[in-house]
Amino acid sequence: MNANAVSRSLKENEAYLRQRFHPSSDIVFRAFALQDRTPLLLVYLDGMASVESIEGNVLKPLLFGGLPEGIDRMRTLAETFRREWVPLANVLTDESLESLVKHILQGNMAILADGEASALVAQVQGYEKRSIQEPLKESTLRGSKEGFVENIRTNQSLIRRRILHADLKMESFTIGEYTRTEVMLVYMQGKADEKVLASVREKLKGIELEGVIDSSYIEEWIENNSFSLFSQIQNTERPDIVTASLLQGKVALLTSGTPFALVLPVSFWSGLQSADDYFERFTFVMLTRFIRYVMTFISFALPAIYVALSTFHPEMVPSYLMISIATARENSPFPTVIEVFLMMFVFDGLQEAGVHLPNQLGPVVSIIGALVIGQAAVEAGIISTPIIIVISLTGVAAYTIPRYSATLPFRLLRYMLLFVAGMLGFVGFAYGIIFLLIHLVMLESFGTPYLSPVAPFDGKRIKDLFIRYPFWMKNGRNKKGRQS
Structure with missing residues (x-):
């Protein structure tokens, strides 16, 4: 017995x-x-x-x-x-x-x-729980105002209410020796790739942790390359994003105790797309996506390009502009690369301070701190005026990226490219971009190439990448619903 x-x-x-x-x-x-x-x-x-x-x-x-x-x-x-x-x-x-x-x-x-x-x-559970509210990190101008909460049953219902079909499946796993955290595998049967499902199930069963406090614990354990700067799993607070991903054949993970769901597999372009792209008219989305992609490049490449041009390749800059830059830097005691590094470091420090301070103080400290420090540094002759312009434009460009987690890799790339550009000019910058592309091409998210549908090229899927086609065209139907 x-x-x-x-x-x-x-x-x-x-x-x-x-x-x-x-x-x-x-x-x-x-x-x-x-x-x-x-x-x-x-x-x-x-x-x-x-x-x-x-x-x-x-x-x-x-x-x-x-x-x-x-x-x-x-x-x-x-x-x-x-x-x-x-x-x-x-x-x-x-x-x-x-x-x-x-x-x-x-x-x-x-x-x-x-x-x-x-x-x-x-079953008489009755503990206190937070009510459904609008997601703070992924707010939209148009669309649903519902966001996930810490209660996994509520999160399940938010998805069930949007997909009223028996093919929506939810499998439960218990992870954590002490926390006994429930993790729910959500997918559409017949749409989700069985190989991806088998891989996710195997990795979830193989997790050996004493406790799971947040979905990030699961994310780090199951992603293919944990040392990559780029996350191979998307996290989101929005049930409508999870619903759309499930209908595309992707898989979602809900974790008890956290309002963030994990979506996989994802590509590099997933972090650059906003929920508003599918709520606004497609004609306007074409422009906003073009601006967003250009700004994304500026957010990590502009400081390095400025250093390479002003230090190693001044002949590539119009003479009158180069004279203006040189005049502004006349009293600066530091090399250009050191100036840019210092301002980037201060800007990131102010940004972190704004994130961790209370909501009422965060934006005030960030704005006033940037203005006061920038103005004082220029008047003292420590930093030249063009550097302030470059770093400010870089920071604004980073804010055009819809998801905060998607901006983190570009913040690190900014420093890496600045270092190689400060050492070798445009040659170093080119090497940095080449190594970045090689890494992205080799990276996979649960069997899906990270740069797909660009590399490898997929003509059917690429029409929702740089521009957003109308839904009736994307589904292969004309406006009246007939086969095109």
Whole structure:
């Protein structure tokens, strides 16, 4: 007999549970007798279980309802529950005390009766949770204002409400030795690649962590190349983005305790596309995407290009412009590359300060800090005016990237390209771009080339890359719904 099996002795079961939870004060043990003859014990976690559900659906029927009459004889308490004597949505039977401990910690309630070698598990979770709000990091001008929350059941419903089809599948995994975090694998059967699904299942089962606090723990464990600057998994707070990704055949991961869902596989271009691209008219999206792609290049390449031109290749700059730059730098004590590095470092420091300060102070500190420090540095002759212009334009260009996580690789690339351009000029800059392209071409996201559909070229998928085709053209139909 299993040492952890539920005993017929209620006292033995209570002693085991009290010893297992000792000295936790939020575990509630409530004992009473059913019609003064059958001892019962209720065990639940205060703050995780709904007291209203326990009192209304368990205690009142048990204490005041009495045993049902006029029905076949009930031999066990479990049989009584199955016949809906107590109005609970879901009641399970468990014969392991250790399994019972896990259920209690999840917010369920254990019901044990003297003389029975099994216990009941009633699902009465009722802990506090945040209401559905608009995502702060991915706000849109048009479209849904709903965002994921920390409760995984709520997040599941946000997706289910958008895809009313039986092909939407959700598989549950429990990860973390101590946290026992639930992770949900979400996909559309028949659309998702079976090889990707098999790979994700295998990696989820192979995760060995003591705890999972956020979806980023899962992301770092399952992505193909953890040392790459570029993430091979997209994170998002928006249910509509997850829904659109599922309909495209991608896979999503929901993690309990975090409002961010993971979407895979992704490409380099996924981080440069905004949800508003699909909510606004396609004619305007063409312009905004062109601006965004150009600004993305400026966000990591402009400082290096400026250093290469002004230091190594002044003949490539119009003479009157070069004279203006040289005049502005006349009193500067540092080489151009050092000036640019210092201003980039200060700009990134102010940006981090703005992120971590309270919402009311963050933007104020960032703006005032940049103005005061920039103006003071120019007046003191430490930094030249063209450097301020270059770094300001670089920072503004970075803000055109829709997702914050997508900007992080370009911030690091900015320093790398500045270093090689400061050493070798445009030759070093060219080498840096070539190595970057080689890395991106070799990178994969769960079997999908990271630069697809550009490399390798896919004519069918590329029409949603640089421009956004109308939905009726992208689906291969004319405007009246006939086959084109």
